[in-house]
Amino acid sequence: MTDDPKMAWAITAEGSQFPGPLPCGLRCIPRGVDELATEHLVLNMGPQHPSTHGVLHILVELDGEEVIAAEASLGYLHRGIEKLAESRRYHQVPTLLDRADYVSGLHTETAWALAVEQLAGIEVPGKASWLRALLMELNRYASHLVWLGTFGMDAGAMAPFLYIMRDREMLLDVIEAITGSRMMFNYVRPGGVVADLPAGVDAKIRAWLEVADTYLSENDALLGGNEIFRMRMKGTGVIDRATALAFGMTGGCLRATGVDYDLRRDVPYCAYPELDFEVPLGVRGDNMDRYDVRVGEMRQCIRLIRQLVDGMPEGEFSGKRSRVLKVPAGESYAAVESPRGELGIHLISDGGLTPYRMRLRSPAYFNLAVVDEALAGGLIADAIVTLGSLDIVLGEIDR
Amino acid sequence: MWGSGILKGFAITMRNMFRGPITVMYPEQKLTLPERARWAVAPRYDAEGRPKCTACLICVNECPDHVLNLEVSKSEDGAKHIDRYVYEVGACMMCGLCVEACPFDAIEMSHEYELATRDHGDLVRVLLRDVDAASTRRAKGGDDA
Amino acid sequence: MSALGILGRFAAMLVLLLVNGVVLIYMLRKVLGRLHLRIGPNRVGPFGLLQTTNDVIKLLTKEDLRPDSADAWLFNIAPYLIFVPSFMAYIPLVFGPTLAVTNLDTGLLLAFALTSLVPLGVLMAGWSSNSKWSLIGGMRAAGLQIAYEVPLLLSALGPVMMAGSLDPARIVAAQSGVWLGFIPRWFVIPQILAFVVYAIASQAETQQTPFDMSEAESELITGFANEYGGMRFGFMYLAEFSNTFIVSAIGTMLFFGGWQLPWVATPAWLAPFVFIAKTYTGIFVMMWARGSLPRFRVDQMLSFCWKVLIPVSLAWVVVWACVQRLWPVVAMAVSR
Numbered sequence: 001m002t003d004d005p006k007m008a009w010a011i012t013a014e015g016s017q018f019p020g021p022l023p024c025g026l027r028c029i030p031r032g033v034d035e036l037a038t039e040h041l042v043l044n045m046g047p048q049h050p051s052t053h054g055v056l057h058i059l060v061e062l063d064g065e066e067v068i069a070a071e072a073s074l075g076y077l078h079r080g081i082e083k084l085a086e087s088r089r090y091h092q093v094p095t096l097l098d099r100a101d102y103v104s105g106l107h108t109e110t111a112w113a114l115a116v117e118q119l120a121g122i123e124v125p126g127k128a129s130w131l132r133a134l135l136m137e138l139n140r141y142a143s144h145l146v147w148l149g150t151f152g153m154d155a156g157a158m159a160p161f162l163y164i165m166r167d168r169e170m171l172l173d174v175i176e177a178i179t180g181s182r183m184m185f186n187y188v189r190p191g192g193v194v195a196d197l198p199a200g201v202d203a204k205i206r207a208w209l210e211v212a213d214t215y216l217s218e219n220d221a222l223l224g225g226n227e228i229f230r231m232r233m234k235g236t237g238v239i240d241r242a243t244a245l246a247f248g249m250t251g252g253c254l255r256a257t258g259v260d261y262d263l264r265r266d267v268p269y270c271a272y273p274e275l276d277f278e279v280p281l282g283v284r285g286d287n288m289d290r291y292d293v294r295v296g297e298m299r300q301c302i303r304l305i306r307q308l309v310d311g312m313p314e315g316e317f318s319g320k321r322s323r324v325l326k327v328p329a330g331e332s333y334a335a336v337e338s339p340r341g342e343l344g345i346h347l348i349s350d351g352g353l354t355p356y357r358m359r360l361r362s363p364a365y366f367n368l369a370v371v372d373e374a375l376a377g378g379l380i381a382d383a384i385v386t387l388g389s390l391d392i393v394l395g396e397i398d399r
Numbered sequence: 400m401w402g403s404g405i406l407k408g409f410a411i412t413m414r415n416m417f418r419g420p421i422t423v424m425y426p427e428q429k430l431t432l433p434e435r436a437r438w439a440v441a442p443r444y445d446a447e448g449r450p451k452c453t454a455c456l457i458c459v460n461e462c463p464d465h466v467l468n469l470e471v472s473k474s475e476d477g478a479k480h481i482d483r484y485v486y487e488v489g490a491c492m493m494c495g496l497c498v499e500a501c502p503f504d505a506i507e508m509s510h511e512y513e514l515a516t517r518d519h520g521d522l523v524r525v526l527l528r529d530v531d532a533a534s535t536r537r538a539k540g541g542d543d544a
Numbered sequence: 545m546s547a548l549g550i551l552g553r554f555a556a557m558l559v560l561l562l563v564n565g566v567v568l569i570y571m572l573r574k575v576l577g578r579l580h581l582r583i584g585p586n587r588v589g590p591f592g593l594l595q596t597t598n599d600v601i602k603l604l605t606k607e608d609l610r611p612d613s614a615d616a617w618l619f620n621i622a623p624y625l626i627f628v629p630s631f632m633a634y635i636p637l638v639f640g641p642t643l644a645v646t647n648l649d650t651g652l653l654l655a656f657a658l659t660s661l662v663p664l665g666v667l668m669a670g671w672s673s674n675s676k677w678s679l680i681g682g683m684r685a686a687g688l689q690i691a692y693e694v695p696l697l698l699s700a701l702g703p704v705m706m707a708g709s710l711d712p713a714r715i716v717a718a719q720s721g722v723w724l725g726f727i728p729r730w731f732v733i734p735q736i737l738a739f740v741v742y743a744i745a746s747q748a749e750t751q752q753t754p755f756d757m758s759e760a761e762s763e764l765i766t767g768f769a770n771e772y773g774g775m776r777f778g779f780m781y782l783a784e785f786s787n788t789f790i791v792s793a794i795g796t797m798l799f800f801g802g803w804q805l806p807w808v809a810t811p812a813w814l815a816p817f818v819f820i821a822k823t824y825t826g827i828f829v830m831m832w833a834r835g836s837l838p839r840f841r842v843d844q845m846l847s848f849c850w851k852v853l854i855p856v857s858l859a860w861v862v863v864w865a866c867v868q869r870l871w872p873v874v875a876m877a878v879s880r
Contacts, residue, residue, distance in 0.1 A: 041676060043676050043677075049765070050762055050765060051762040051763065062680075065680070065684075065842060065843070088463055091496070092461075092463045092496065095463050095492060095494040095496070096463075152838065153762055154762045155762075155838040155839060156753055156754065156756070156760060156762060156837075156838045156839025157836075157837065157838035157839070158576070158580065158753075158835065159412050159415070159579055159580055159835050159836055162580040162581055162582065163415060163580075163581065166421050166581055169421075173433075176432075176433050176435075176436060177433040177434075177435065178435070179435070180433070180435035180436055180437045180495065180508070181436070181437055181493065184492060184493070184494065186494045186495060186496070194499070195435065198433070198434060198435065218411050218415075221404070221407050221408065221411055222408045222411055222412075222836070223838065225404040225407060225408070226404045226405055226408050226837065226838060227401055227402065227404050227405055228405065228754055228837060228838050228839070228840055229838045230404075231840075231841075231844055232838070232840070232841050232844070323461065323500060379841060379842065379843065380680070380763055380764075381757070381760070381763055381839075381841045381842060382841070384762055384763050405836075405837065408836045408837060409832065409833070409836050411836075412579045412832065412835055412836040413579075413832070415579065415580075415581055416578045416579050418581065419581075420577070420578070420581055420582055420583045421581045421582075422581075422582055422583045424583075424586075
């Protein structure tokens with residue numbers, strides 16, 4: 001504790017009644033301050049608040065503008081997805097999982113398909129794996145775009161959000177042409193995927209790839225290139241490596257602390273072993289690092305999509321997909337690297353037509369758990385951007 | 400130099416201003432939906448305009464949200480008659496599992512996406528009413544056998 | 545001045561303020577819309593021109609709600625305390641060689657004095673709403689506006705020294721003609737540093753992005769105006785736009801030659817249009833900044849003000865004072 005320079009001052013000022021560490025910017029206690037009786041303010045942020053990204057409720061204790069403590073209160077969006085899955089047949093469950101992480105449904109669907117295939121011993125044709133990877137990358141980019149836009153909004157920049165929605169629209173058009181839906185895809189099933197790439201979609205993706213780099217650079221210049229933005233992000237919301245690991249954080253939030261862990265490379269699935277990509281890493285684990293890591297990931301995404309479109313193999317897009325799939329009794333766990341981190345499905349089957357138990361390891365839930373640590377000590381404005389930088393999706397957290 | 404990023408941001412927003420709006424003026428202009436877009440379920444008809452439904456009930460069993468309901472009456476000789484084919488569009492999530500499962504290609508995910516209504520009752524649709532199932536017609540020696 | 549004359553001027557000010565408010569809200573929506581790749585209002589009337597008037601009617605006919613636990617007296621009076629100073633600040637504006645509400649020798653001082661009353665109303669609104677969000681917003685607004693008054697005033701000193709007067713009419717008149725035969729005698733050219741400080745401080749004074757933390761949408765929802773609805777909210781909104789107009793108009797008078805066209809003599813009938821056009825250009829730039837930049841953090845903004853803007857503008861005042869004193873001596877020595 002005494003390593004913290006702010007704290008050290010509070011301790012050396014013997015006899016002072018000042019509670020806790022000094023507020024931002026203060027080097028010493030002004031004369032007369034400790035005679036002032038001050039009270040902490042408890043603020044209910046959410047569940048209706050523009051920056052809690054859904055129905056999250058955070059209790060923050062404030063000393064002036066400074067956050068002393070924060071506590072997240074969850075469950076406003078609980079729909080019982082895990083329980084509902086127990087009464088659905090195996091091919092019906094993806095319709096539920098789309099609604100768990102509604103920003104990147106294809107990752108959840110794929111995790112489910114992998115878990116079922118692992119337990120039932122189903123072989124998937126090569127093309128299906130490539131299609132899954134392509135769709136996941138498109139979806140990852142779209143999801144990161146949503147994060148980038150809302151993160152900019154949290155920092156007060158309105159324009160990038162609308163530019164990003166334009167870019168996302170182009171992507172969603174592609175995904176809609178392939179899967180038939182913009183959000184609730186229901187495309188990846190145990191055994192393969194529902195449909196092949198339709199005619200003309202290849203040109204659409206290439207048209208998007210033409211402009212993707214330019215648009216991303218523009219949006220990056222508006223946010224990451226802006227001095228005001230950098231000033232706010234540097235050194236705020238620091239989550240160190242030990243804390244991140246202790247809380248089970250994954251994905252971009254973990255990589256921003258310098259831990260090199262990406263399931264796509266470390267526990268390869270689908271077509272990823274055959275693809276060439278890098279994993280961007282951060283150093284300090286502050287907001288700026290999380291920003292840089294995610295934007296770096298977006299650049300890698302463009303690279304991956306280019307490879308996936310160019311190298312798409314010929315062949316069957318799906319093996320046999322049964323409507324009354326019987327999965328042998330047992331357990332399996334399959335995880336994918338979703339835009340938010342390790343998204344795992346733990347499946348227990350008793351040999352019946354429906355799963356005995358399905359458990360979703362939702363990465364944003366673990367990433368959110370750290371808010372108590374990450375928000376304390378910053379200002380309200382820092383709290384908002386730190387929360388934004390964690391990239392939470394409440395549908396997946398509350399399930 | 401401090402401030403160059405800010406000035407660059409100004410240039411970018413100005414450039415975008417001259418790119419012009421990307422708004423689609425919705426009720427007047429409409430985007431074309433891709434072939435695979437999934438919206439409200441609609442029955443399909445054969446060349447003579449008769450429904451292709453055979454009242455096999457696979458779609459009803461397949462629907463995860465139980466929004467489809469077929470009321471079928473059977474005569475003594477086993478002929479099926481569809482009294483009502485009810486579709487609760489308000490509860491439908493357009494997953495398309497019913498259409499995938501239909502062995503007779505008798506329903507489709509239509510491109511009808513303007514589904515808002517003024518009356519809650521309109522959200523429950525009767526897709527087919529009082530028709531012989533296609534299988535019955537075939538059995539009776541219809542021309543589509 | 546006759547009573548009728550006073551009333552007439554008062555009415556003219558009010559009309560100007562209201563028309564300005566309506567036009568500026570429409571302009572803001574359109575400009576931000578275009579910057580955001582949108583169209584902006586387009587449904588009510590041709591090009592959405594009637595959108596703002598309809599919004600005013602909506603605000604006027606809305607129920608006047610007051611939170612039960614609010615401090616009624618302060619809550620009711622706060623919007624007017626915000627509105628009235630920004631209305632009165634129209635007094636010293638000079639629209640043409642003979643067109644002004646009244647000519648004051650210390651008009652500039654009056655304008656700055658009036659705009660510095662606004663934080664009081666904001667603080668009252670934030671305090672009396674009895675809402676934590678409003679309170680934080682009000683405190684932020686008061687702290688910021690008081691801080692940014694200082695550089696705003698200091699940056700105005702350069703042009704004042706050049707003109708040798710606090711009377712806006714004389715400051716504008718001092719900017720007629722050309723330097724070296726082709727550069728218009730606008731004070732922005734020698735006073736570019738003061739102008740930059742003025743532009744930043746005025747953006748903060750009117751609480752627009754990147755300095756809008758008093759109503760930071762993503763943090764405090766709408767800050768001090770949180771609990772207000774109906775026309776009380778409308779007054780606050782109107783005052784904000786009126787302030788925008790005023791700081792831009794003062795900037796035009798101080799740095800861009802007021803109602804005068806460069807190089808040519810300005811006919812009296814054209815003067816107000818030139819003035820308005822220049823002012824609106826300034827407002828457009830402010831809106832452009834609003835559409836392009838993310839928000840500062842409150843402590844960074846305050847330290848930016850106290851550690852950068854104020855020292856810079858103070859130093860500039862000293863430098864310019866020396867320059868102005870020494871220039872004649874140097875020029876004389878050179879010519880001799």
